[in-house]
Amino acid sequence: MFDLTGKVALITGGNGGIGLGFAEGLAEHGAGVCIWGTNKDKNAAAKEALERHGGRVAALQCDVGVEGEVVDAFAETLAVFGHVDACFANAGVGGGGAQFDAMTEAEWHRVFKVNMDGVMFTFREAVKHMRESGRGGSLVVTSSGTARFGAAGSEHYSATKAGVIALIQSLAVGQARYGIRANAVIPGWIETAMTERAFRTEAFQTRVIKRIPQRRWGQPEDFKAIAVYFASDESSYHTGDTIAIDGGVSHF
Numbered sequence: 482m483f484d485l486t487g488k489v490a491l492i493t494g495g496n497g498g499i500g501l502g503f504a505e506g507l508a509e510h511g512a513g514v515c516i517w518g519t520n521k522d523k524n525a526a527a528k529e530a531l532e533r534h535g536g537r538v539a540a541l542q543c544d545v546g547v548e549g550e551v552v553d554a555f556a557e558t559l560a561v562f563g564h565v566d567a568c569f570a571n572a573g574v575g576g577g578g579a580q581f582d583a584m585t586e587a588e589w590h591r592v593f594k595v596n597m598d599g600v601m602f603t604f605r606e607a608v609k610h611m612r613e614s615g616r617g618g619s620l621v622v623t624s625s626g627t628a629r630f631g632a633a634g635s636e637h638y639s640a641t642k643a644g645v646i647a648l649i650q651s652l653a654v655g656q657a658r659y660g661i662r663a664n665a666v667i668p669g670w671i672e673t674a675m676t677e678r679a680f681r682t683e684a685f686q687t688r689v690i691k692r693i694p695q696r697r698w699g700q701p702e703d704f705k706a707i708a709v710y711f712a713s714d715e716s717s718y719h720t721g722d723t724i725a726i727d728g729g730v731s732h733f
Contacts (some may be wrong), residue, residue, distance in 0.1 A: 483707065483713045485504055486566065486585055488512045488712060489502075489513040489562040489565050489567075490504075490512045490514055490566065491516075491517070491567070491568045491604055492504045492517070492571055493516075493517045493518075493569065493571050493572035493599070494573060495514070495516030495569070496518035496520060496527040496528065497514055497518070497673065498515070498541065498632075498733075499673060499701055500571040500572070501516075501577040502702050502703065502704035503571060503621075503707075505531065505705055506704070506707075507567075507708050507709060507712055508536050511536060512536065513537040513562050514538050514539075515558045515562060516539070516652065518543070519555055520645075521542055524542065528540040537562070537568075539558065541557055541563070544595075544694075545602060546569075546602075551599070551603055556603060561707075562584065566618045566710065567619040568618065568620050569603065569621045569708065570600040570620070570621070572599055574591065574596060574622065575592075576592060576632070576691075580634060581633075581634070581636050584636070592637040593637065596642065597641045598643050600648065604652065608656055611660070615657060616659075617662075619651060619663075619716065620656075620661065621665070622665045623665075624643075624646050624666065624667045625638070625639070626668075627642050629667070629731065649664060649665045650663075653686075655722030657720060662716065662717070664719065664722045665724070666704070666724055667725040667727060668699060668704070669696055669726065669727025669728050669731070670689060670701060670727070670728075670730065672685035672698045680698070692733050693729065693730045695729055697728065699728060703726055709725055715718055
C-alpha cells in the first residue's frame with residue numbers, strides 16, 4: 482500500500498533530527514530522496530546512511546533563507562531526479578530564549594528568514610514545478626506546539642510556526658485543483674541537535690517529561706510513518722490538516 486517506488490521526495494533540513502527521520506522512512510519505502518542542508522559534513526553522513534536502503538539519494542547545500550539558493554537547489558534537484566512528488570519544508574531555527582522586550586529587529590528577522598521565508602521559497606518552487614509537470618504532489622511543513630500554546634522567549638519562533646500552518650491551509654485550498662495537497666506536522670519534545678541544550682538540564686528532564694502522557698521523549702524515527710503516508714497516494718484526499726506527533730502532550 483505504501484510503496485514509494487518511482488516517487489521523489491525533497492526534505493529541507495534533511496541531514497539530521499526530524500528531517501532525517503522523514504528521509505529514512507521515505508528511503509526505506511523506495512522513494513528517491515534529496516536532502517538539503519547547510520552543513521556539508523552532516524549532508525555527507527546523512528547521504529551515506531540513506532543510501533543503505535538501496536535507493537537514489539542526493540544531498541545539496543542550501544540555506545533556505547536565501548531565495549537564490551533555493552531556486553538553484555530546486556533546479557539542481559530536478560536535474561538529478563527529473564521530478565519532485567513530495568516536498569517537506571522542515572528546515573528551521575530555534576528562538577534562542579530572547580526576551581521580547583529586548584528583542585532586536587535582527588533577532589526577529591533571523592528566525593523569520595528561515596522558518597517563514599524559507600518555507601515560502603521552498604514551497605513556491607515546488608508548487609511551480611508540480612503545476613507545470615501536471616503530476617501534482619504533496620507539501621508538508623514542520624510546525625511546532627508553540628503554534629498552539631505560549632512560549633515565553635520564543636515569540637518570533639511561535640509566530641513563524643503558527644504562520645506556516647496558515648500558509649498550509651491556504652495552499653491546500655488554492656492548489657487542490659492542481660492535484661497538490663498540503664499538510665502540517667506538529668512535533669512534540671523530540672531529542673534532536675536543536676533541543677540538545679535544553680534536554681541536558683535537570684529541570685527540563687524532571688518537569689517536562691511529566692507533561693508527556695507517553696512518558697518518553699520523541700525520536701526522529703517516530704516521523705518515518707507520517708512522511709511515508711503523506712508522500713504516498715494513500716493520502717490523496719487528505720489536505721489542509723495539522724497532525725501532532727507528540728506522545729499526547731498537546732492533549733495533556
